[in-house]
Amino acid sequence: QQQVKQSPQSLIVQKGGISIINCAYENTAFDYFPWYQQFPGKGPALLIAIRPDVSEKKEGRFTISFNKSAKQFSLHIMDSQPGDSATYFCAASSTGTASKLTFGTGTRLQVTL
Amino acid sequence: GAVVSQHPSWVICKSGTSVKIECRSLDFQATTMFWYRQFPKQSLMLMATSNEGSKATYEQGVEKDKFLINHASLTLSTLTVTSAHPEDSSFYICSVLPPLALQETQYFGPGTRLLVL
Numbered sequence: 001q002q003q004v005k006q007s008p009q010s011l012i013v014q015k016g017g018i019s020i021i022n023c024a025y026e027n028t029a030f031d032y033f034p035w036y037q038q039f040p041g042k043g044p045a046l047l048i049a050i051r052p053d054v055s056e057k058k059e060g061r062f063t064i065s066f067n068k069s070a071k072q073f074s075l076h077i078m079d080s081q082p083g084d085s086a087t088y089f090c091a092a093s094s095t096g097t098a099s100k101l102t103f104g105t106g107t108r109l110q111v112t113l
Numbered sequence: 114g115a116v117v118s119q120h121p122s123w124v125i126c127k128s129g130t131s132v133k134i135e136c137r138s139l140d141f142q143a144t145t146m147f148w149y150r151q152f153p154k155q156s157l158m159l160m161a162t163s164n165e166g167s168k169a170t171y172e173q174g175v176e177k178d179k180f181l182i183n184h185a186s187l188t189l190s191t192l193t194v195t196s197a198h199p200e201d202s203s204f205y206i207c208s209v210l211p212p213l214a215l216q217e218t219q220y221f222g223p224g225t226r227l228l229v230l
Contacts (some may be wrong), residue, residue, distance in 0.1 A: 034218060043117070043206050043221030044157070089156060099145070099210055101219065103156045 004092050006104030013111050019077040021107045023090035026071065030092040034101070035064065035075045038087045047088070048075070080111045116140050117209050119222035126197055127230055134192045134225045136207030142187035145210040147219060148180075150203050157206060163190040197229045 005024045013019045023033075034049035050057045050064040050073065057064045063076040077084055090104040116139040126132050136146060144165045149157040161182050162170040169182035181193040194201055204226050208219035 036221075041224065041226070043119075043208070043224050045221065046218035049217060099219075100162075101159075103158075105156045106154075108154070 004090060004102050004104040006090050006107060008107060009105070010108040011110070013077075013080045013109065015080065015082060015111055015113055017080050017111075019080045019084065019109055019111070020074060021088055021090070021109070022072065022074045023092075023104050024070075024072045025092050027092070027094065027102075028071070029094040030102075032093040032095065033064070033066065033073050034091050034093075035062075036089045036091060036103075038089065038106075044089060077109075080109075082111045082113060085109055085111050117207065117220050117222040119205075119207055119225050121225060122223065123226040123228075125228045125230065128198050129196055131193055131195045132197055132227060134194075134205055134207075134227075136190045136192070136209075136222055138188045138209040138220075140220075141209075141211055143209040143211065144187065146184060146190040147208045147210070148182060148190070148192050149206045149208065151206060151224075152203055160192075194227065197227070199229045202227055202229045 007022050031052055035047045036044035037047045038044040048059050048062045048064055050066050052068050055066050061078045066073045088107045091101040093101050118137045120135045124132055146163040148160045150160050151157050159172050160175045163182045163184040165184045165187050171177045179195055184190040204224050206221055206224040208221045210219055
């Protein structure tokens with residue numbers, strides 16, 4: 001019940017395209033959903049986060065869509081750039097904060113020219 | 114933003130030796146830090162929660178006698194891998210939980226790559 005399932009495992013998108021990564025969860029107590037970006041050899045960094053009281057949050061080219069009834073949330077990267085090539089992790093917490101995170105399995109995104 | 118440092122960034126050691134990894138919170142005092150382990154192309158797995166001034170809380174399946182955690186100050190937590198073996202080779206990442214008003218994220222360190230020969 002603590003799992004967060006993430007798909008796809010890897011993704012190749014052309015420059016300028018839209019990258020979409022999906023996550024699903026079972027634990028209805030989860031109430032905070034961040035996305036992290038990780039470059040090789042580095043620690044993850046927060047990209048964007050959402051709470052279940054809203055269905056969408058947008059920050060620049062990054063948008064989270066949240067479907068509470070389906071227990072799913074997704075990350076959309078608009079106008080994908082080669083610099084976006086990284087591994088993306090969704091995560092969830094039941095504390096309303098980032099105090100205890102359960103991570104998804106990760107998606108390796110490659111943006112080609 | 115908050116900065117978390119880890120030292121060393123990578124270490125190679127012989128099987129049977131112990132290795133200490135430091136995690137420092139440079140921007141704020143942190144009563145709570147986390148230690149994660151990440152195998153190649155895999156997700157982050159929480160190993161333990163490090164609490165300043167008290168014993169660490171280990172996740173199920175993590176040997177507390179093998180992975181010693183000490184959170185001696187509000188800015189420093191250490192992870193010691195005792196009697197390391199090749200299967201302990203991994204990428205170890207610490208994170209810092211900021212004060213309550215800022216808990217929108219954990220701030221992650223750059224990681225320490227451990228290779229046990």
